[in-house]
Amino acid sequence: MGLLSKKDAALITDPLLDNNPITIQVLGICSALAITAELKASIVMALSVMAVLALGNVVISLLRNVIPSKIRIIVQLIVVAALVIIVDLILRAFAYELSKTLSVFVGLIITNCIIMGRFEAFALANKPWRSFLDGIGNAAGYGLILVIVGFFRELLGSGTLLGFKVLGDPIEKTGLYALGYENNGFMLLSPMALIVLGVIIWIQRSKNSSLIEEH
């Protein structure tokens, strides 16, 4: 990281593991789970959130001395909503099928708690460049969890990754299926997203005991 000072680099690397927005800060779970049945949708969702969070952080940071603190929530919501509309229109123009899969969850980026949380906690008190890095870092931490959950759900649920049949063809019985392997269709249903995420949190906390909660 020659371009960034140590302090700035920490803004990006911290949220990836030790201060992950989903597993540690418990933010942005709403949209994180519903769209992770396919890896592709998770990646697109992660990129959309990254675009909105990084740009929104910059905008709020530029406006931070102008916004009256009493109406800041509404101002923040309007900024996010405008950015999300742009993302939604871009998705509809270039990836129509995918935007159908994501359906209302693109719109729900507006109320993604990560975004409001970072605006409140960081962008309102920091300069634009640092806010931008913070946005990228937190969105990457969020995206990391989304991609892990999406990876396991798609691999175990339908035996594909990004639509490629990595485990062989279930109908013609090639690859693993020749040995009698079956897809676990349950992984595609919504409850398994919660359980997979629970297991990720379990693994992370047993590696790093300082994160363990009392109850």
Add this chain to the structure above:
Amino acid sequence: MEHIELFFKSIFIDNMVFATFLGMCSYLAVSKKVSTAVGLGAAVIFVLAVTVPLNWLLDQYILKEGALVWLGPEYAEYDLSFLSFIMFIATIATMVQLVEIIVEKFSPSLYNSLGIFLPLIAVNCAILGGSLFMQSREIPSLGLALTYGVGSGIGWFLAILAIAAIREKIRYSNVPPALRGLGITFIITGLMAIGFMSFGGMLTGGDEEKKDDKPKVEAKVDKVEVKKEEAKVIVAENTNITQ
């Protein structure tokens, strides 16, 4: 009948928390005690019941393609639906603020129990999600929009009440240290969601039986075909019709 069906569907089958994961943030953060969970749940029902019908009107008369036709025939071609995110969230934020002011003025006791949760609710995904699902499922009338709002609010209320009660009890059990708190809550929610999936066939059960009937009929038809040529013609006609 329509209302009852939509009401139960939005509570159990399309439960906000278990089927679509809406409002998870506050669901996890405010579910440590039953009493606070009840307060937040009640506030969510109330706000959903107000904002979903309001946004329905907004969608129907301003945002939808051709919705502006009541202004005059020349406005018929306008389609403002790309503005719906910003309009919905603005409505929700102002409504929440308004409700807070009104409740504070007229019922201080209610304000004391609900008030602290109201600002939280403006950014609760369940509220915006309610409006967005209302739009994407094309709910046909204002009354149904109200039913949908109340129903999904009650569904959310039930979910947070249940998890809060479980979390109060689980304090006495010996959970593996790394799972304590967030981890076990996720897994319990997952198990509860599996339970809620069993409501899935409650309203669509009849439809699925009809689908099952078709192959049976065709199987019978095949046997008849062997017996008589005359029957074959009739059967052929019938199968065409059913197809």
